[in-house]
Amino acid sequence: MSNEKKQWDPSQLRKYDISLEQIPRYDYCDPRVDEIMDENVRQKPVIIQNSNVVASAKKWNLDYLEKYMGNGDYTVFLSRNHKFKYYDDKKVAKINNGDMGKNVEFTQPTKKVDMKLPEFLKRLKEWKRGDDRLYLQQGLNNTVGPEIVRDFLNFDWDFCNGKQTKHNWGPLTYNLLLIAMEGNVTPCHYDEQQNLFAQIYGYKRCILFPPSQFECLYPYPVYHPHDRQSMVDFDRPDYSKFPKFKEAKGYEAVIGPGDVLYIPIYWWHHIESLMRGGHTITVNFWYKDGPNSSISYPLKDYQKVAIMRNIEKMLQDVLKDPREVGPLLRTMVLGRFT
Numbered sequence: 001m002s003n004e005k006k007q008w009d010p011s012q013l014r015k016y017d018i019s020l021e022q023i024p025r026y027d028y029c030d031p032r033v034d035e036i037m038d039e040n041v042r043q044k045p046v047i048i049q050n051s052n053v054v055a056s057a058k059k060w061n062l063d064y065l066e067k068y069m070g071n072g073d074y075t076v077f078l079s080r081n082h083k084f085k086y087y088d089d090k091k092v093a094k095i096n097n098g099d100m101g102k103n104v105e106f107t108q109p110t111k112k113v114d115m116k117l118p119e120f121l122k123r124l125k126e127w128k129r130g131d132d133r134l135y136l137q138q139g140l141n142n143t144v145g146p147e148i149v150r151d152f153l154n155f156d157w158d159f160c161n162g163k164q165t166k167h168n169w170g171p172l173t174y175n176l177l178l179i180a181m182e183g184n185v186t187p188c189h190y191d192e193q194q195n196l197f198a199q200i201y202g203y204k205r206c207i208l209f210p211p212s213q214f215e216c217l218y219p220y221p222v223y224h225p226h227d228r229q230s231m232v233d234f235d236r237p238d239y240s241k242f243p244k245f246k247e248a249k250g251y252e253a254v255i256g257p258g259d260v261l262y263i264p265i266y267w268w269h270h271i272e273s274l275m276r277g278g279h280t281i282t283v284n285f286w287y288k289d290g291p292n293s294s295i296s297y298p299l300k301d302y303q304k305v306a307i308m309r310n311i312e313k314m315l316q317d318v319l320k321d322p323r324e325v326g327p328l329l330r331t332m333v334l335g336r337f338t
């Protein structure tokens with residue numbers, strides 16, 4: 001892991017026992033960027049350097065944001081530890097109203113609150129060991145002030161739209177503004193969207209795995225609120241429950257201001273704000289997948305993940321009790337397809 005910029009030190013990275021190779025970095029105009037992103041060839045992660053995707057947000061430090069973000073209520077997650085594992089509210093509700101039977105429980109690992117930006121920034125500045133950690137994760141919408149809207153409109157949309165068209169992505173669904181405390185971790189998960197992950201301030205370490213590593217990363221069942229998240233705790237992996245995690249092979253990079261990391265759809269990613277690196281600011285660009293013009297065989301790994309998801313959903317719908325899904329699949333497969 002080269003830290004060519006000397007802006008950070010390997011001691012600021014959390015230690016994991018995972019085999020990792022470097023994610024390549026190329027200038028935004030280098031043809032290899034599109035070759036790597038090409039969905040028909042590789043669709044692998046790449047760091048796009050020196051683009052102007054979010055150049056208009058270079059001035060987004062905390063004072064500027066406090067001054068111009070406006071008076072909206074922003075979504076902030078609170079966590080008792082450094083992890084901010086995503087959960088789906090709708091799936092929590094289904095469990096709480098007994099849709100999955102009485103034997104399924106779920107404890108939310110983080111608390112989602114609405115907070116005005118000045119309060120968030122005050123808590124960030126006054127934070128001391130033992131306090132809840134905070135992570136602001138807010139869709140950029142019309143609650144932000146006119147200066148922020150102007151900066152947003154001045155993102156390099158030609159570049160983003162160019163990638164969307166060239167790589168047959170679907171519509172842009174979301175731009176999420178992410179303001180993290182140093183050391184915050186978003187644990188390993190995949191999203192069903194293409195992602196241009198634009199780093200604005202501070203440094204984030206990103207660990208990615210291809211969809212083919214599905215069986216090494218043990219995602220929660222689809223009905224579970226932690227659907228799409230890995231069940232493996234990278235800090236303390238339970239190799240008896242998740243033996244194949246030992247075989248996981250990933251990619252990593254540390255990204256800084258001006259870097260844009262392309263996270264391909266269905267690729268697993270674990271993202272951490274460097275320890276002792278101060279707060280970080282990121283804006284992501286989530287795009288739905290485009291229409292599959294023509295299905296080509298063999299199917300791609302990520303398409304097989306989508307198929308497995310649909311099978312799980314269908315079984316869950318008909319069986320109702322999640323405890324029956326495993327035994328039925330074992331009956332169907334063991335001794336017949338193995």
Ligand SMILES: CCC[C@@H](CC(=O)O)C(=O)C(=O)O
Nearest residue numbers: 137178186191195271282284
């Ligand atoms: C809520 C989104 C968090 C982000 C990871 C991170 O920056 O902590 C991510 O997972 C993504 O952009 O897909």
Ligand SMILES: [Zn+2]
Nearest residue numbers: 189190191269
């Ligand atoms: Zn994600």
